[in-house]
Amino acid sequence: MTNRIKTVPRYGTAAKERLYLPAIFEGLKITAKHLFVNVGDINSVETLEYPEEQPTDITPRYRGLHRLTHREDGSIRCVACFMCATACPAQCIHIVATERTDGIDEKMPAHFSIDTLECIFCGYCVEACPCDAIRMDTGIFSVTGKNREDFVLQKEQLLAHKSAFGEDTSRA
Amino acid sequence: MSETLGRKVKISVDGRIIEAEEGAILLQVLLKNGFEIPYYCYHEALGPDGNCRMCMVEIEGKKRPQISCDTFVEEGLVIHTNTENIRKVRREILELQLINHPVDCPICDQAGECSLQDYYMEYGLYHGSVEKGKKLHFNKHLDLGRNVMLDQERCVLCQRCTRFTTNITQTNELGIVWRADHSCVSTLPGRKLENGYAMNLVDLCPVGALTSKDFRFQQRVWFLTPTPSVCHGCAKGCNIFVDHARLKYHDDTIYRFRPRKNPDINGYFICDDGRLSYKALQTGRLEKALFEGREIGFDEAVRELKKSVECTTGRIVILADANLYTEELEMIQIFANRIGAWLYAPLESYIDEKFADEWLRNAMRAANAKGVEKLGIATTMPEIKRDTLLINFNHPVADSLDVRRRIDFLTHAEGPETGSRADLTLPIAVWSEASGTLINIDGLEQRCEQVIYPSDPVPTVIRWLEAYELGERCIV
Numbered sequence: 001m002t003n004r005i006k007t008v009p010r011y012g013t014a015a016k017e018r019l020y021l022p023a024i025f026e027g028l029k030i031t032a033k034h035l036f037v038n039v040g041d042i043n044s045v046e047t048l049e050y051p052e053e054q055p056t057d058i059t060p061r062y063r064g065l066h067r068l069t070h071r072e073d074g075s076i077r078c079v080a081c082f083m084c085a086t087a088c089p090a091q092c093i094h095i096v097a098t099e100r101t102d103g104i105d106e107k108m109p110a111h112f113s114i115d116t117l118e119c120i121f122c123g124y125c126v127e128a129c130p131c132d133a134i135r136m137d138t139g140i141f142s143v144t145g146k147n148r149e150d151f152v153l154q155k156e157q158l159l160a161h162k163s164a165f166g167e168d169t170s171r172a
Numbered sequence: 173m174s175e176t177l178g179r180k181v182k183i184s185v186d187g188r189i190i191e192a193e194e195g196a197i198l199l200q201v202l203l204k205n206g207f208e209i210p211y212y213c214y215h216e217a218l219g220p221d222g223n224c225r226m227c228m229v230e231i232e233g234k235k236r237p238q239i240s241c242d243t244f245v246e247e248g249l250v251i252h253t254n255t256e257n258i259r260k261v262r263r264e265i266l267e268l269q270l271i272n273h274p275v276d277c278p279i280c281d282q283a284g285e286c287s288l289q290d291y292y293m294e295y296g297l298y299h300g301s302v303e304k305g306k307k308l309h310f311n312k313h314l315d316l317g318r319n320v321m322l323d324q325e326r327c328v329l330c331q332r333c334t335r336f337t338t339n340i341t342q343t344n345e346l347g348i349v350w351r352a353d354h355s356c357v358s359t360l361p362g363r364k365l366e367n368g369y370a371m372n373l374v375d376l377c378p379v380g381a382l383t384s385k386d387f388r389f390q391q392r393v394w395f396l397t398p399t400p401s402v403c404h405g406c407a408k409g410c411n412i413f414v415d416h417a418r419l420k421y422h423d424d425t426i427y428r429f430r431p432r433k434n435p436d437i438n439g440y441f442i443c444d445d446g447r448l449s450y451k452a453l454q455t456g457r458l459e460k461a462l463f464e465g466r467e468i469g470f471d472e473a474v475r476e477l478k479k480s481v482e483c484t485t486g487r488i489v490i491l492a493d494a495n496l497y498t499e500e501l502e503m504i505q506i507f508a509n510r511i512g513a514w515l516y517a518p519l520e521s522y523i524d525e526k527f528a529d530e531w532l533r534n535a536m537r538a539a540n541a542k543g544v545e546k547l548g549i550a551t552t553m554p555e556i557k558r559d560t561l562l563i564n565f566n567h568p569v570a571d572s573l574d575v576r577r578r579i580d581f582l583t584h585a586e587g588p589e590t591g592s593r594a595d596l597t598l599p600i601a602v603w604s605e606a607s608g609t610l611i612n613i614d615g616l617e618q619r620c621e622q623v624i625y626p627s628d629p630v631p632t633v634i635r636w637l638e639a640y641e642l643g644e645r646c647i648v
Contacts, residue, residue: 081278082392091420097389106313107279107389130278 317364409612486559497608
């Protein structure tokens with residue numbers, strides 16, 4: 001542990017910084033500047049009339065809803081290794097593994113579900129996956145449903161999700 | 173090992189002076205003293221073999237690093253276990269072991285308890301120089317029979333499995349076939365494993381080559397909690413670890429039994445029947461109290477029990493299962509004295525000569541038969557009259573007795589001892605959900621702690637009888 005401790009030099013020993021007030025007025029100046037600009041022209045306020053207006057700034061690195069990827073032959077890529085479920089801090093991934101009999105691999109998930117009400121969209125599952133089988137590049141940012149069960153996405157739903165940014169990139 | 177014990181000598185390991193017996197295996201001495209030495213082929217029960225070359229240490233005065241499993245302790249040895257050179261040697265040997273290894277940890281059941289993984293993290297961390305496409309391929313799922321699956325690609329050829337079948341079970345099913353790179357473990361063509369201890373191979377295998385068909389893909393091992401306990405399969409009382417887990421939205425579940433080392437009873441192994449006996453603990457359980465065919469609450473059940481016992485004018489006979497813990501049997505004994513009942517625990521119905529062998533399997537299939545004898549409970553069959561009330565504590569012979577009135581305390585709802593003939597049927601906890609003491613066939617007393625804490629527990633025998641005695645509510 002000891003070699004991980006880093007001593008950071010202490011800043012702010014000058015008289016102006018020790019007085020605190022100059023820095024506070026500095027901050028207030030910026031706030032006041034924005035206030036006058038916004039009061040002068042209401043259209044300069046950055047708001048989105050959601051849901052009529054949809055966001056246009058979703059980038060490939062945005063962590064949207066999950067999807068399970070496919071192999072070249074279209075079959076499921078996931079081998080049910082439980083790495084995502086292990087890494088998940090919300091414990092919202094539930095997997096039941098089973099024997100895979102089609103000769104492509106030995107193991108696959110019989111059930112794979114993500115409870116999106118419990119999910120915190122941290123992206124650890126994507127990072128943990130050794131097979132690039134789970135990604136969050138769908139660009140979907142809202143899930144709707146009528147009851148709790150609608151928010152638990154099953155294997156089939158996750159496999160049906162499409163990438164919003166092309167198959168070959170995994171930045172989220 | 174024990175036959176080579178000699179006088180005490182002093183050796184120096186990494187600057188520490190330790191005392192060891194002359195002629196003892198160096199690796200064993202080092203491990204016992206807490207030094208971390210990697211090894212595959214050595215096993216305490218199987219002895220050294222010297223083929224994996226992982227346990228190299230530097231010995232002063234010797235030209236090259238030596239394998240510590242084939243070096244014997246002598247006076248004045250000066251050993252270094254963690255020099256730069258030794259780490260390099262271990263890393264290179266590990267690289268050789270992994271040449272044809274498929275590195276399919278995601279689908280390997282051994283992941284998490286695999287020596288290859290552990291040593292790679294400790295000594296390896298290199299980039300393999302063999303391309304994945306150039307690796308040799310072998311049979312990846314070979315069913316060896318007796319619930320053992322073989323993956324020849326993952327094997328490091330430590331020969332623990334072949335030595336187990338050759339030296340321990342002496343059934344000689346497994347051998348190494350082919351030469352050099354093409355060597356692999358196999359059975360004779362058309363033959364399978366044919367011994368009742370075959371699943372120990374799964375524990376012996378230091379890598380994922382031999383895996384259990386029963387546990388295959390059931391759970392990842394890092395979710396499991398091992399709790400020490402004692403197998404209730406027969407009166408031998410083999411020590412086990414109960415691997416269980418309580419996962420989110422699931423109840424506390426047992427996934428497997430593993431042997432736990434106890435040189436006085438079972439050594440390092442358990443039999444396959446004992447290993448698979450965990451299934452009976454969580455299937456077909458009786459969960460609700462039944463009175464005349466309808467479900468009743470536990471409080472009402474205690475009242476009905478009291479009513480039945482107090483209204484009886486005839487003889488009351490109590491049958492107690494010899495698998496119950498000594499404390500539970502004692503409680504039944506107190507209960508029998510209080511209500512003036514005759515207590516029996518017939519033992520002959522537990523004897524199963526077909527199950528027995530000379531090693532770990534005992535013909536007496538009741539785990540606490542000696543406990544019954546120690547408490548002085550009658551082990552003969554009871555005498556039943558027309559007006560007898562039978563109170564049965566999970567004893568298997570109850571159904572063969574011709575009684576009119578009967579109260580059953582049962583662990584399982586189905587099976588031969590089904591409670592349909594009883595007026596009152598009360599559920600009791602199985603052994604994994606209670607704690608107590610067992611006395612095995614050789615008279616060794618062993619304490620078992622409670623392993624499983626279910627979300628919806630049923631009362632133990634002690635809890636039922638306490639509620640009866642004290643008139644308390646039966647709260648589990």
